[in-house]
Amino acid sequence: xxxxxxxxxxxxxxxxxxxxxxxxxxxxxxxxxxxxxxxxxxxxxxxxxxxxxxxxxxxxxxxxxxxxxxxxxxxxxxxxxxxxxxxxxxxxxxxxxxxxxxxxxxxxxxxxxxxxxxxxxxxxxxxxxxxxxxxxxxxxxxxxxxxxxxxxxxxxxxxxxxxxxxxxxxxxxxxxxxxxxxxxxxxxxxxxxxxxxxxxxxxxxxx
Amino acid sequence: xxxxxxxxxxxxxxxxxxxxxxxxxxxxxxxxxxxxxxxxxxxxxxxxxxxxxxxxxxxxxxxxxxxxxxxxxxxxxxxxxxxxxxxxxxxxxxxxxxxxxxxxxxxxxxxxxxxxxxxxxxxxxxxxxxxxxxxxxxxxxxxxxxxxxxxxxxxxxxxxxxxxxxxxxxxxxxxxxxxxxxxxxxxx
Numbered sequence: 252x253x254x255x256x257x258x259x260x261x262x263x264x265x266x267x268x269x270x271x272x273x274x275x276x277x278x279x280x281x282x283x284x285x286x287x288x289x290x291x292x293x294x295x296x297x298x299x300x301x302x303x304x305x306x307x308x309x310x311x312x313x314x315x316x317x318x319x320x321x322x323x324x325x326x327x328x329x330x331x332x333x334x335x336x337x338x339x340x341x342x343x344x345x346x347x348x349x350x351x352x353x354x355x356x357x358x359x360x361x362x363x364x365x366x367x368x369x370x371x372x373x374x375x376x377x378x379x380x381x382x383x384x385x386x387x388x389x390x391x392x393x394x395x396x397x398x399x400x401x402x403x404x405x406x407x408x409x410x411x412x413x414x415x416x417x418x419x420x421x422x423x424x425x426x427x428x429x430x431x432x433x434x435x436x437x438x439x440x441x442x443x444x445x446x447x448x449x450x451x452x453x454x455x456x457x458x
Numbered sequence: 459x460x461x462x463x464x465x466x467x468x469x470x471x472x473x474x475x476x477x478x479x480x481x482x483x484x485x486x487x488x489x490x491x492x493x494x495x496x497x498x499x500x501x502x503x504x505x506x507x508x509x510x511x512x513x514x515x516x517x518x519x520x521x522x523x524x525x526x527x528x529x530x531x532x533x534x535x536x537x538x539x540x541x542x543x544x545x546x547x548x549x550x551x552x553x554x555x556x557x558x559x560x561x562x563x564x565x566x567x568x569x570x571x572x573x574x575x576x577x578x579x580x581x582x583x584x585x586x587x588x589x590x591x592x593x594x595x596x597x598x599x600x601x602x603x604x605x606x607x608x609x610x611x612x613x614x615x616x617x618x619x620x621x622x623x624x625x626x627x628x629x630x631x632x633x634x635x636x637x638x639x640x641x642x643x644x645x646x
Contacts, residue, residue, distance in 0.1 A: 272494075272556040278494075287480065
């Protein structure tokens with residue numbers, strides 16, 4: 252049986268809140284153990300440990316070259332480059348010399364990015380599970396079924412969205428997009444792109 | 459070395475970080491929160507006050523009376539959150555729910571504020587060491603040095619006396635912009 256749409260929104264908000272709370276707790280507990288690093292490699296190593304602590308809740312001293320994982324050192328390096336982009340040089344200066352916002356500021360910005368990425372990814376997983384529960388495991392493989400059966404949900408969703416979001420996100424509200432070769436409802440993008448809307452409307456919807 | 463060069467040397471960002479910034483960073487990094495959330499407003503204020511006093515003792519070697527510490531901490535958080543459209547109560551809500559950084563962000567605000575204050579005081583102290591605020595001739599001489607960088611600019615370089623009373627602000631802006639230029643070089 253399909254869960255009610257309002258119930259789904261409620262659970263989405265609750266789960267996201269709990270996950271965020273857990274991650275925030277971990278960030279607060281993370282101890283870098285130093286106020287500066289000596290060189291760039293040490294910074295990447297520290298951020299690798301930070302990511303592991305954020306994701307796992309502990310530092311396992313696992314193989315940092317593990318590829319394809321969120322906390323692998325390649326992923327960490329790519330994230331650092333993406334986050335600091337042209338400011339990479341001054342970020343390394345801050346982390347090694349304590350200038351600007353210092354190492355603490357660098358770690359804080361890094362955690363902010365991780366948090367938004369993790370939250371976005373977990374929302375995707377939650378939404379996809381909801382669709383799978385609602386429409387069965389075939390959903391991911393059957394474009395037509397999803398499109399046909401999904402109409403009532405898309406309709407409910409559209410009715411709930413404020414005009415401002417609908418205007419911004421026309422292309423995301425209906426239809427499907429392919430993610431890693433699997434069709435996914437585009438409306439999941441709207442949830443992830445506008446979490447503040449879900450969270451500020453949730454109480455009204457459930458009531 | 460000219461006075462301006464000496465001031466520039468003293469206000470080198472790496473030197474300032476070692477002399478002022480690092481002790482504040484060290485204080486914040488060493489402090490572990492027992493929980494990123496609080497139960498009620500009373501606990502919220504208690505945690506802010508404890509952290510303020512801990513940070514103060516770590517950096518300056520002494521604590522403040524509890525009332526003073528708690529009021530200063532509240533003011534810093536209120537002011538810090540106002541930049542993002544919040545206030546002390548929204549900070550409490552963040553700390554109660556543990557989202558948007560929870561209590562950690564409140565302590566970061568206090569640490570950052572005390573660090574910035576420390577740096578501002580250090581800059582003031584350095585300038586005062588090289589130019590006595592009551593000595594008009596020293597102020598004029600410093601401005602003369604500064605104006606040498608602007609001979610082709612549209613500002614009036616022939617009468618340094620005109621700017622002498624604003625020597626601190628001018629030196630600070632000059633050094634700040636040098637740092638910004640340096641940062642641009644780092645990006646290349």
